[in-house]
Amino acid sequence: MSTASQAGITPSHWYNIIGDLPFELPPDIAQDRQGAGGTVKFQVPLALVRQSVGRECDIAIPAPVRERYNAWRPTPLLRAERLEQALGTTARIYYKYEGNNVSGSHKLSTAIAQSYYYSMAGTRRLTTGTGAGQWGTALAVGSRSFGMACKVYMVGASFRQKPYRKTIMELLGAEVVASPSGDTASGAKSLREGGMDSGNIAFAVTEALEDALSTEGTQLSVGSGEAYSILHSTVIGLEAQNQLASLGIAPDMVIASLGAGSNFGGIAFPYLRDRLRGTSNVRCLTVEPEACPKLTRGVYRYDYTDGSGITPLQKMYTLGYRFRTAGMHAGGLRYHACSKLISALYHRGLIEAVAYPQTDVFASATLFARLEGIVPAPEAAHAVHAAIREAERARDAGDSPVVLFCLSGHGMFDLAAYAEYLEGRMQDVSVTDAEIRASLEALPKIEEPELV
Ligand SMILES: *Cc1c(COP(=O)(O)O)cnc(C)c1O
Numbered sequence: 001m002s003t004a005s006q007a008g009i010t011p012s013h014w015y016n017i018i019g020d021l022p023f024e025l026p027p028d029i030a031q032d033r034q035g036a037g038g039t040v041k042f043q044v045p046l047a048l049v050r051q052s053v054g055r056e057c058d059i060a061i062p063a064p065v066r067e068r069y070n071a072w073r074p075t076p077l078l079r080a081e082r083l084e085q086a087l088g089t090t091a092r093i094y095y096k097y098e099g100n101n102v103s104g105s106h107k108l109s110t111a112i113a114q115s116y117y118y119s120m121a122g123t124r125r126l127t128t129g130t131g132a133g134q135w136g137t138a139l140a141v142g143s144r145s146f147g148m149a150c151k152v153y154m155v156g157a158s159f160r161q162k163p164y165r166k167t168i169m170e171l172l173g174a175e176v177v178a179s180p181s182g183d184t185a186s187g188a189k190s191l192r193e194g195g196m197d198s199g200n201i202a203f204a205v206t207e208a209l210e211d212a213l214s215t216e217g218t219q220l221s222v223g224s225g226e227a228y229s230i231l232h233s234t235v236i237g238l239e240a241q242n243q244l245a246s247l248g249i250a251p252d253m254v255i256a257s258l259g260a261g262s263n264f265g266g267i268a269f270p271y272l273r274d275r276l277r278g279t280s281n282v283r284c285l286t287v288e289p290e291a292c293p294k295l296t297r298g299v300y301r302y303d304y305t306d307g308s309g310i311t312p313l314q315k316m317y318t319l320g321y322r323f324r325t326a327g328m329h330a331g332g333l334r335y336h337a338c339s340k341l342i343s344a345l346y347h348r349g350l351i352e353a354v355a356y357p358q359t360d361v362f363a364s365a366t367l368f369a370r371l372e373g374i375v376p377a378p379e380a381a382h383a384v385h386a387a388i389r390e391a392e393r394a395r396d397a398g399d400s401p402v403v404l405f406c407l408s409g410h411g412m413f414d415l416a417a418y419a420e421y422l423e424g425r426m427q428d429v430s431v432t433d434a435e436i437r438a439s440l441e442a443l444p445k446i447e448e449p450e451l452v
Pocket of ligand 1: 104105106107134135224225257258259260261262263264332333377379380408409410
């Protein structure tokens with residue numbers, strides 16, 4: 001690897017793409033939670049609610065948030081020269097490395113911001129659900145840095161597969177339990193009834209919500225899929241623009257993996273701004289796992305955002321909230337849907353999507369680690385693989401594009417997955433059309449609001 005640019009300072013503003021959208025976003029539909037005494041109101045701080053609907057493009061980053069960002073931002077912008085040489089490509093490959101903080105992923109940028117707004121709203125303790133563990137780790141750091149306690153309900157299967165995720169969250173000051181846990185009424189009931197030992201993210205969020213509703217001074221932070229999470233993540237793309245501009249470079253293509261959308265939106269939205277304003281033709285490409293192909297094989301419909309049936313319905317590309325992704329290592333890309341912002345942009349052809357099988361993704365990640373000296377998180381490895389495929393295509397076509405991708409996190413907690421790959425035990429998981437159809441049948445049946 002070579003350091004292309006560490007230049008610049010942390011941006012002073014986040015970029016809100018809503019202000020530049022040439023169309024209306026379909027509205028959310030509030031849900032009545034049947035049989036549980038009416039609608040559960042999330043106590044999301046007003047500042048975050050405003051950030052999800054406002055049309056102001058530049059939103060000032062509060063000084064206390066910026067100060068904490070300065071501990072690891074701006075993140076490195078690197079050129080993968082040895083990888084370029086190994087591929088024999090005429091493309092130039094740059095990447096933004098977001099794994100250089102104690103939580104190990106890009107999620108810390110929104111975890112810090114969300115923690116700030118919750119603490120300003122008087123919250124003393126945050127709860128959350130986490131699947132692969134990156135979100136829980138980021139929130140552990142965020143809560144601590146604003147003097148709040150944090151309790152993480154981690155999907156049981158993941159909790160047992162990745163014991164060091166628990167250790168790092170505890171090291172950083174959070175309390176961590178496997179979900180289902182004995183600590184909530186819903187968890188205790190599930191344990192008594194048996195049959196769901198491995199847990200799932202929807203249930204972990206349900207437990208975190210029950211805890212928040214029944215504990216003084218406690219709120220649930222829902223994680224990385226909200227519009228405000230993408231907003232906070234735009235520091236990634238804004239920094240990259242400064243860093244590349246200082247070298248006189250503008251990318252032809254921006255690539256990132258797709259879970260809920262915060263690392264893709266984070267790096268791509270500042271570039272899409274230029275495209276929406278007519279000053280650039282940059283292509284933005286999201287990469288999803290073949291085992292969870294929401295954009296490439298899902299439908300654009302109203303669905304629950306988290307599968308617990310508590311949150312408002314949003315219009316998104318989805319595989320259906322009951323969709324269960326089996327046997328795939330990129331836990332952070334397992335989400336059944338993706339952000340309504342990403343969905344709307346895809347629906348209008350403003351961004352592109354591709355899906356790859358995990359063995360190909362791990363092959364590329366292994367090559368990248370050997371040449372560039374960073375072990376990609378399995379999620380980030382999807383972006384690595386797509387960048388390699390684009391560079392090979394450019395080589396074969398005799399093009400020399402500039403490709404920028406987001407290396408959203410490191411994979412030092414994912415060595416069990418790498419061991420499986422290196423020992424030849426990893427398998428690809430394919431999803432049949434029938435499975436997707438069956439899952440889509442469970443979508444909530446509602447009348448779609450008409451758009452003006
Ligand atoms: C969570 C995660 C993702 C996917 O989530 P997004 O919200 O789509 O960004 C990607 N990479 C890493 C390292 C993650 O932890």
